[in-house]
Amino acid sequence: MAGGEVVVETFDSQVLRGNPLRDPTKRDVAIYLPPRYDSTKRYPAAYGIVGYTGTGKMLLGVDPLGEDLKSKLDRLVQTGKMGPMIVPLVDCFTRVGGNQYINSSATGRYDDYLRKELVPFVESKYRVSRRGIWGKSSGGYGSIVQGMLHPDTWSALADHSGDALFEFCYIMDFPKALAAFRRHGGPAKWLRWYWREPNRRRAEMEPVLNTIGMAAHYSPNPRSREFGAHGPCTGSSSTGTFDMSMKSSKTPIPTSTTGTT
Numbered sequence: 001m002a003g004g005e006v007v008v009e010t011f012d013s014q015v016l017r018g019n020p021l022r023d024p025t026k027r028d029v030a031i032y033l034p035p036r037y038d039s040t041k042r043y044p045a046a047y048g049i050v051g052y053t054g055t056g057k058m059l060l061g062v063d064p065l066g067e068d069l070k071s072k073l074d075r076l077v078q079t080g081k082m083g084p085m086i087v088p089l090v091d092c093f094t095r096v097g098g099n100q101y102i103n104s105s106a107t108g109r110y111d112d113y114l115r116k117e118l119v120p121f122v123e124s125k126y127r128v129s130r131r132g133i134w135g136k137s138s139g140g141y142g143s144i145v146q147g148m149l150h151p152d153t154w155s156a157l158a159d160h161s162g163d164a165l166f167e168f169c170y171i172m173d174f175p176k177a178l179a180a181f182r183r184h185g186g187p188a189k190w191l192r193w194y195w196r197e198p199n200r201r202r203a204e205m206e207p208v209l210n211t212i213g214m215a216a217h218y219s220p221n222p223r224s225r226e227f228g229a230h231g232p233c234t235g236s237s238s239t240g241t242f243d244m245s246m247k248s249s250k251t252p253i254p255t256s257t258t259g260t261t
Contacts, residue, residue, distance in 0.1 A: 003074040005033045006060060011121045019108035020228050021095040028091055029118060030057045031126065032070060034077050034084035042129040045086040045122070046158075049114075051137030052098035052213060053201075056089030088122050090114065095195070096213040096227065100163075101142030106220035106228040114146070115153050132156030138163055170214055173207035180208040187212055187226045 012026040019025075034043065048059055059069045067075070069087075076082035092099040092110050103109045119131065133154050135143045140162025147157030163169070177187075184190040191212060194200060212227065219230035 002035055004035050004070065004077070005037065006070055007031050007033060008057075009122070009125065011118065013113055013117055015109050015113045015117050020106060021108065023094050023108065028057065029122065030060060030089040031122065032073055032087035032089070033126070034086070035074065037084070039127065042127040043084055043086045045088060045126075045128040045131040047114075047119070047122075047131060047133045048087060048089045049092065049101060049133065049135040049139040049142050050089075050098075051135070051139050052210065053206075054098065054139075055091045055093045057091070059089050086122075086126055086128060088118070090118055094213075094216075096191070096216045097209040098138055098213060099142070100138055100214075100217040101146060102217060104217050104220045105222050106216040111146075111149075115150060119153065130155045132158070134158035134160070135162075136160040166214075170211065173211045176204075176207040177211035187215075191227060 008028050008030050010026060010028050014025075016023065016025045037043075048056060050056060050058060062068050069089075073082075073087060077084050092101060092114065094107050094110075096107060099107070099110050101110055101114060103111045122128070123131075131154060133143045133146050134157065135141075137160075140159040141164070142162075143157045144159040144162055147154045180190050181187050184193050190208060194205060194209065197205075212229075215229040216227060220228055221230050222228055224230060
C-alpha cells in the first residue's frame with residue numbers, strides 16, 4: 001500500500017489581526033492525509049499542537065536514526081494498528097517563543113484562532129467525522145485545556161508530558177531571567193536583542209524566553225510597557241510580579257499536579 005500524503009494549506013486569520021506582538025496572521029497548516037485518501041468519505045481528525053519554541057511543520061522533520069511522523073502514521077495505518085485519519089499540524093508560534101493555546105491580551109486570541117478559525121478552515125476542505133487534539137509539553141498542556149474547556153469542539157484528547165506544577169518548574173528560571181533583564185535593561189529590551197541574534201537556541205536563552213512567554217500568557221497587563229505583561233520580579237529591571245495564580249483562573253487544571261515541561 002502506498003503511503004499517505006502531506007499537503008500544506010495557508011490560512012489568513014481575522015482573529016489574529018492586530019495582535020500585540022505583530023505576529024503574522026497568514027500561516028501554514030500541514031495536513032497528513034492517510035493512504036488511499038478518498039475525498040468522498042469522512043475521516044476522524046487528530047489536530048497536533050506542539051511544545052514551546054515549536055511549530056506544526058517541525059513535527060514532520062526527518063530523523064536519520066528514527067521515524068518521522070509521516071512514516072509513523074503510514075506504518076500504523078498500513079499495519080492496521082490505527083484506522084485512517086487526517087492529522088492537521090497547526091502553527092501557533094509567537095514572538096515570545098511559542099504558545100499555551102489560550103487567549104491572552106499580551107499574545108493574541110489563540111484559543112479562538114484554533115477552534116473558531118482553523119478547525120472550520122480545515123474541515124471546509126477535508127471531510128471530518130469527529131475530531132481530537134494531541135500534543136507534547138506545552139502542546140500536551142494545550143490539549144488537555146482545550147479538551148476540558150471545549151468538549152463541544154473536541155471528542156478526544158491526548159496529553160503527552162503536558163506542562164504542570166507551575167509553581168515549582170518555572171521558579172528556577174526566575175533568577176536567570178532577572179540577571180538577563182538587568183544586563184539588557186528589562187524584558188522588552190532582552191526580547192528585541194534575542195530576535196537580532198542569529199542562533200536563538202542557545203541553552204542560556206531558554207529560561208529567559210520561557211519566563212517571558214509564561215508571563216505573557218498568564219500575567220497579561222495591557223498597561224505594562226514590558227511586552228504587555230507582568231514580569232517575574234519587582235524592581236527597575238522588570239514590571240510587577242509574576243502572578244502564578246492567573247493560571248488557575250484561565251484553565252481548569254490545578255497548578256500543583258505532577259508532570260514535566
